[in-house]
Amino acid sequence: MDGTSTADIINGDVFFEIIDPSELEYTYRIRPAKDFGAPFNESFHIKNVPLVPVHPKYGCKPPDNLDDIEGNVAFIERGECSFKRKSFIAEKAGARAVIISDIDHSTEEYFIEMIDDNTTEEVNIPAGYLMGKNGLMILRTLKKLNKEHAIINLPVNLTFTPVHEINQPPWLGW
Template identity: 55%
Template sequence: MCALTCLNPIAIALNLLLLVIAPLSGVHHPTIHDIITTQDIIAGDVFFEITEPAVLEYTYRLRPAKDFGVSFVSQRFTGIGLVLTQPSDACSKIRNYRELRGNVALIKRGDCSFLTKTINAEIAGAKAAIMTEFDDDSAEFEYYIEMVHDNTSREAHIPAGFLLGKNGVIIRSTLMSLRRPHAIINIPVNLTFVPPAQINHPPWLGW
């Protein structure tokens, strides 16, 4: 009986000694950034970066449309404009088509299908369509919305994706306060070999 009870303090002491020695011996204990890879973060999503204005210079995540439009990876656009559409919901003919032609449309979610918005952006000459939330009181403000086909016979021939509402509100309000008609972006950007801790996420997302 004494042998068992007397060994317990010795075992405890040995365990404590190992805890002290392990960091000094070069043994690596994985952190959360070692365990989570960039591939885990991407998970089929697309990223773009704003290069102007400087206050918005971050990397943003998009959830591509599920079953309409073409892939974002089919073509890369560098130094292209991200233009707020008029009307903001793009549910009717886009009035500022001259500014939008050859650029990417930033469109308010709601009031018509995502496919309708994308088709109207395509008709106006946009290279891609990004839908987002402009209402920070919306219940979906902090969620990615799955964009699906509206079951009509129509099709879109440009890529489309959903931007987190929190990002959409800040991008729109910043452009309006600076009286800028558009931001400058690169889309898509390849983050495959960028460590998660080095991705330049917007600070307001709390990464």
């Protein structure tokens, strides 16, 4: 080990785990929105909740799959409107949280800071950014398995988990 601690890696980020389908059973890292939305804190903890891709995929208008989004976590692709707008629309659709990923730039292995777009809309649910490579693999796998959603736990506390024991997706090569 190079002396990097789990706390160094976490550095304000949040983790969630997919528990179904088994092909995606890994721990994923998301970067919380910087200055809008609710925090992923002790008062926010969901278990065995669907992560549902929104239709249309950019989430810039009310989703066609409204019934699937309500009470669950909305999975939205980056593009066409602001992160805050996507989160606002998902909240209005009844989502409990939002995860946004840049599927079009899925080879990039970095996190994007989701910032307020200075509109007057209030977002009261947590929102986070998932690295594009992970987002692409999740969507690809759900499509291949003909599944409408994955089942997740969010957040997952990794504070006392040694770095080498974090179950990272193999496609990241960490």
